[in-house]
Amino acid sequence: MSRIVMGIESSCDETGVGLVRLHDDGTVELLADEVASSVEQHARFGGVVPEVASRAHLEAMVPTAQRAFATAGLELSDVDAIAVTAGPGLAGALLVGVSAAKAYAAALGVPLYGVNHLAGHIAVDTLQHGPLPAPALALLVSGGHTQLLRVDDIAGKITEIGSTVDDAAGEAYDKVARLLELPYPGGPPIDKAAKNGDPTAIAFPRGMTGPRDARFDFSFSGLKTAVARWVEAAQRRGEEIPVDDVAASFQEAVADVLTAKAVRAATESGIGTLVISGGVAANSRLSSLAAERCEAAGIELRVPRPRLCTDNGAMIAALGAHVVAAGCAPSSLDFSANPALPVSTVSL
Amino acid sequence: MLVLAIDTATLAVTAGVVSVDRETGAARPLAERVTLDARAHGELLTPHVLDAVGDAGHGLADLDAIACGVGPGPYTGLRAGMVTAAALSHSLGVPAYPVCTLDAIAASAEPGEPFRVLTDARRREVYWADYDAEGRRLDGPHVDKPAELTPAARVLDHEQPTPLGIVEAAKAAILSGAQPDPLTPLYLRRPDATEPGTRKRVSTS
Numbered sequence: 001m002s003r004i005v006m007g008i009e010s011s012c013d014e015t016g017v018g019l020v021r022l023h024d025d026g027t028v029e030l031l032a033d034e035v036a037s038s039v040e041q042h043a044r045f046g047g048v049v050p051e052v053a054s055r056a057h058l059e060a061m062v063p064t065a066q067r068a069f070a071t072a073g074l075e076l077s078d079v080d081a082i083a084v085t086a087g088p089g090l091a092g093a094l095l096v097g098v099s100a101a102k103a104y105a106a107a108l109g110v111p112l113y114g115v116n117h118l119a120g121h122i123a124v125d126t127l128q129h130g131p132l133p134a135p136a137l138a139l140l141v142s143g144g145h146t147q148l149l150r151v152d153d154i155a156g157k158i159t160e161i162g163s164t165v166d167d168a169a170g171e172a173y174d175k176v177a178r179l180l181e182l183p184y185p186g187g188p189p190i191d192k193a194a195k196n197g198d199p200t201a202i203a204f205p206r207g208m209t210g211p212r213d214a215r216f217d218f219s220f221s222g223l224k225t226a227v228a229r230w231v232e233a234a235q236r237r238g239e240e241i242p243v244d245d246v247a248a249s250f251q252e253a254v255a256d257v258l259t260a261k262a263v264r265a266a267t268e269s270g271i272g273t274l275v276i277s278g279g280v281a282a283n284s285r286l287s288s289l290a291a292e293r294c295e296a297a298g299i300e301l302r303v304p305r306p307r308l309c310t311d312n313g314a315m316i317a318a319l320g321a322h323v324v325a326a327g328c329a330p331s332s333l334d335f336s337a338n339p340a341l342p343v344s345t346v347s348l
Numbered sequence: 349m350l351v352l353a354i355d356t357a358t359l360a361v362t363a364g365v366v367s368v369d370r371e372t373g374a375a376r377p378l379a380e381r382v383t384l385d386a387r388a389h390g391e392l393l394t395p396h397v398l399d400a401v402g403d404a405g406h407g408l409a410d411l412d413a414i415a416c417g418v419g420p421g422p423y424t425g426l427r428a429g430m431v432t433a434a435a436l437s438h439s440l441g442v443p444a445y446p447v448c449t450l451d452a453i454a455a456s457a458e459p460g461e462p463f464r465v466l467t468d469a470r471r472r473e474v475y476w477a478d479y480d481a482e483g484r485r486l487d488g489p490h491v492d493k494p495a496e497l498t499p500a501a502r503v504l505d506h507e508q509p510t511p512l513g514i515v516e517a518a519k520a521a522i523l524s525g526a527q528p529d530p531l532t533p534l535y536l537r538r539p540d541a542t543e544p545g546t547r548k549r550v551s552t553s
Binding site: 044045046049051052054055057058061062065066076091092095096098099100101102103104105106107108178179225228229232233236333334335336337 | 388389390391392393394395397398408424425427428429430431432433434435436437438439440533535539540541542543544547549550551
């Protein structure tokens with residue numbers, strides 16, 4: 001008998017409620033994916049303000065859940081299990097989703113699973129591309145995370161191979177966008193400007209690619225500073241900033257390092273599947289370069305559609321479904337959100 | 349009728365069940381679970397709700413209404429109580445009534461002379477409201493430094509509301525059968541956030 005899993009996400013600035021159906025054969029079908037975003041409230045601050053995000057989650061939580069059930073044509077009583085993001089994320093934001101999930105689980109008398117947000121970004125791919133081969137490699141790139149992960153079991157065994165030592169890739173996009181006087185969040189406007197620019201116009205540095213650097217770690221802070229220096233020097237010379245070329249050259253540096261390290265990690269470990277997910281996965285150059293390099297290396301590339309890549313409740317429902325299917329024990333109702341939950345903890 | 353009381357606006361994690369007589373309005377506390385730990389709102393509230401309802405000899409499905417403190421409160425945990433009340437209301441199909449947490453404390457005041465309710469707002473400030481001799485709120489809620497307040501005839505310094513106080517403060521609305529007001533938090537403060545100024549240069553020359 002198929003089971004309905006409700007997923008609740010509130011780790012950053014999106015309030016998400018997703019509903020999926022776990023079929024007997026282990027496949028997971030998306031039924032609803034409703035998101036309320038507070039991104040516009042953060043734009044003038046140039047980044048996510050935790051208190052603003054938390055306030056928005058409280059307002060949006062139940063209305064978002066109501067929309068999800070309406071979209072799916074389901075009743076609350078149809079739910080068989082609930083999954084919620086337990087971390088990592090902003091403490092005050094996580095608290096809202098976790099508290100709501102506990103109340104729903106108690107009222108409906110169904111098991112609750114506190115799950116890992118990062119694992120959710122990988123699990124969401126199964127909604128679009130079906131079961132994930134094991135092992136798989138995942139490149140997770142967003143405003144808060146940049147990680148290379150080895151996935152032996154989406155419901156239980158995920159190992160970090162590398163991560164950023166400073167800024168997340170999406171953070172570098174936001175900072176460079178601000179430098180170029182482009183709007184927040186920086187990903188879409190830089191991607192758009194880059195389409196008209198020359199990616200070879202400026203040779204920006206490729207962070208953490210020296211012979212002594214950690215082979216699978218990333219750094220984007222130096223790149224951001226290099227872009228700032230280049231722009232300031234041009235301003236000093238009284239030149240007009242070639243925004244399109246700067247955007248294209250910056251984007252090329254980011255996509256180059258991310259894809260080179262991901263493909264190298266997969267090749268060296270003999271892994272045949274690469275999943276790229278997280279908000280930055282929507283970047284056109286990252287996906288085109290990844291496709292090119294994966295094809296050359298004989299690696300299957302899976303990139304969920306942009307709507308699934310950004311934070312949402314469907315990814316948490318999808319992960320919850322895999323955790324349920326694996327027969328994992330539910331979380332106790334007194335668990336606390338963990339802002340620093342390691343990716344190795346897929347469910348609590 | 350059976351009313352669930354919730355408040356997380358203070359350092360207490362408060363859940364309780366109160367029976368209210370539909371005819372007379374008489375309210376009687378049946379069970380409660382309270383833990384003083386400002387960091388445990390998210391962990392303990394739902395377990396406290398289940399334990400209190402169980403102790404009262406009932407299940408969640410027996411509840412007729414929820415009364416929930418909406419602050420003012422300085423803790424991020426305020427939202428834990430409110431979203432719990434909202435989600436229970438949604439999933440149980442019962443109304444959730446907002447209660448100013450200071451009113452819930454005031455509901456426990458001995459009658460007599462006018463009084464003020466004060467709670468800790470942290471950052472060396474207090475939340476306060478003034479009430480008349482019958483416990484009707486005349487002024488507030490506000491957040492201020494204690495030194496800025498005018499003297500009050502009587503100050504009630506209970507640090508958190510009781511489940512009975514929460515339900516008493518919501519009782520008129522509950523018994524009226526009217527659509528509850530939305531669960532809107534009383535933050536009284538703007539989020540701490542400043543818009544970025546001019547970007548700092550990274551070049552030294």
